[in-house]
Amino acid sequence: DAEITQSPRHKITETGRQVTLACHQTWNHNNMFWYRQDLGHGLRLIHYSYGVQDTNKGEVSDGYSVSRSNTEDLPLTLESAASSQTSVYFCASSLDQGEQYFGPGTRLTVT
Amino acid sequence: ILNVEQSPQSLHVQEGDSTNFTCSFPSSNFYALHWYRWETAKSPEALFVMTLNGDEKKKGRISATLNTKEGYSYLYIKGSQPEDSATYLCAPLRDSNYQLIWGAGTKLIIKP
Numbered sequence: 001d002a003e004i005t006q007s008p009r010h011k012i013t014e015t016g017r018q019v020t021l022a023c024h025q026t027w028n029h030n031n032m033f034w035y036r037q038d039l040g041h042g043l044r045l046i047h048y049s050y051g052v053q054d055t056n057k058g059e060v061s062d063g064y065s066v067s068r069s070n071t072e073d074l075p076l077t078l079e080s081a082a083s084s085q086t087s088v089y090f091c092a093s094s095l096d097q098g099e100q101y102f103g104p105g106t107r108l109t110v111t
Numbered sequence: 112i113l114n115v116e117q118s119p120q121s122l123h124v125q126e127g128d129s130t131n132f133t134c135s136f137p138s139s140n141f142y143a144l145h146w147y148r149w150e151t152a153k154s155p156e157a158l159f160v161m162t163l164n165g166d167e168k169k170k171g172r173i174s175a176t177l178n179t180k181e182g183y184s185y186l187y188i189k190g191s192q193p194e195d196s197a198t199y200l201c202a203p204l205r206d207s208n209y210q211l212i213w214g215a216g217t218k219l220i221i222k223p
Contacts, residue, residue, distance in 0.1 A: 031209050044213075045210060048210065100145070100157065
């Protein structure tokens, strides 16, 4: 069965370290998205990609980067982790304008 | 910035009762409206994707209607059950852009 996975599911890191969160989907979807979820804010878009070699900034992209070298993966990198980046991160994918399929989430704590 | 409003913010409903809540969005450049259900400690799951004015979709006891001219959608749940407890999110898609603009959600709590 097709699925979308994220790893790790939980991560604790120190301020200033580089962290990469993985997202892998087997739906063969062209679109992939990274969101963060914080209390009082709902889902906020960090970065998104419409296909291989395409990446775009979302509303809260500062301090984050992504790359899309193949259809299946969109890793999210925090270049220098800050306490403000403590959050739950969700990856999602979709085919064109269709429904988005979400991964299980990664809980990141920056100490 | 596209303003998406969902009301009420939270709702307590007795088991067996029916309920509904609203999603409002600017009607200009409308392309589609998504509804998602998000249970605590899980990930959002899609309920409906609606595109046409007057569209009505149904999945079991849950249904939704869409008015693109005035910019609103209603989600209805008939005969609420404890497993319906979740946050329900709406998200319009503007033009053919694939970015969803997420509402803050309506948190539904079913009292047994």
